[in-house]
Amino acid sequence: MKFQGTEEYVATPELRMAVNAAITLQRPLLLKGEPGTGKTMLAEQLAKSLDTELIQWHIKSTTKAHQGLYEYDAVSRLRDSQLGVDKVHDIKNYIVKGKLWEAFTADKPVVLLIDEIDKADIEFPNDLLLELDKMEFYCYETQERIVAKHRPIILITSNNEKELPDAFLRRCFFHYIDFPDAETMKDIVEVHYPGIRNELVAEAMDVFFDVRKVPGLKKKPSTSELIDWLKLLMADDIGVEMLRNKDSSKAIPPMYGALVKNEQDVQLLEKLAFMSRRKG
Incomplete structure (x- = not known):
């Protein structure tokens, strides 16, 4: 898989090199640059050029790392138990899959965009280290280990609102998108x-x-x-x-x-x- 840009996206030689290096190394590509320089659009066009699905996880200040894995909807289960709903006996019905779960269980390699990671709490990147490194995580409610069928191509964007931890940076391939000449x-x-x-x-x-x-x-x-x-x-x-x-x-x-x-x-x-x- 080699990214050469698309008809809708002008990628500089340096940017193409960075994308392909991250794919070869099987590392997340950390993208920084001025807002509006096409960081998010790159993920869209990369998925298009590779003819694969794009899964987007847009980070907010309130986003927690576990939400990318899954969430257990205990409130819905309690309500259903009070109403006598039959599905209440299977806890899997109340597991809401996160974006990483979707990417890990896809039938072919997908592009996973973790957009504006610097908006979240400072511990957010560190909380994802194991999952991004090992490409697996454990769901305690269902007692199952979710292992990636195919390693997704991960793009992570940052607008430099806060510094990212060294341990996280060490696991990424970094590229700064210069403002176009x-x-x-x-x-x-x-x-x-x-x-x-x-x-x-x-x-x-x-x-x-x-x-x-x-x-x-x-x-x-x-x-x-x-x-x-x-x-x-x-x-x-x-x-x-x-x-x-x-x-x-x-x-x-x-x-x-x-x-x-x-x-x-x-x-x-x-x-x-x-x-x-x-x-x-």
Whole structure:
């Protein structure tokens, strides 16, 4: 199994190498990078390219590691026992399988995405060490050992909200997705909008990268935000001339709400425009 990218996903040579190395080593691939650089989409496209199922486990601040294995629904069993429901005698009816259980018991190797692992408690990664290492776990309620039929291809994403434990990092293959350069970004735009006018893309990207260079910006616009912004520019038929306008009073780009996502950054751009007008 070799990942070469897909028609819908532009993967750099470094990223393709990382994916294939993780598959060869049979290690989870830990992906970091700015939000919006395609970490989650990579899992979707990897599953598509390998013609296999994608199982997604989206982590929240309240997520516990055991939920990825299974949960025992004691409340439903108690209610059914009070109602005299027949299935109450088989505890298996009250075991809710988690995403790891699904991945371990699949009939062929699947892609398992553990998305935004850094959102959970600091102990969450350590609580999964044995399961990810041995590819098995024990269900105490049913007295059975769940062993992976096939080792899943595991992708784990992190936005660096908190540090991950060393013991966990040691078991992963790591790759940081760099922000795309101009040429790669053009390829990404072409994937999303085939045949888009080159002149519009060139001017929009100039504005986009200029905004990213503004010092003090709290949140730099990402790849996904550029894609959204281009869609708005095309929908409103905003011409190249408006983007090309270097008038300092027009320092904030049209439809800026797709690029700038908080009031501090809007105020910063407005302040820069005001200062430019005064100098003018």
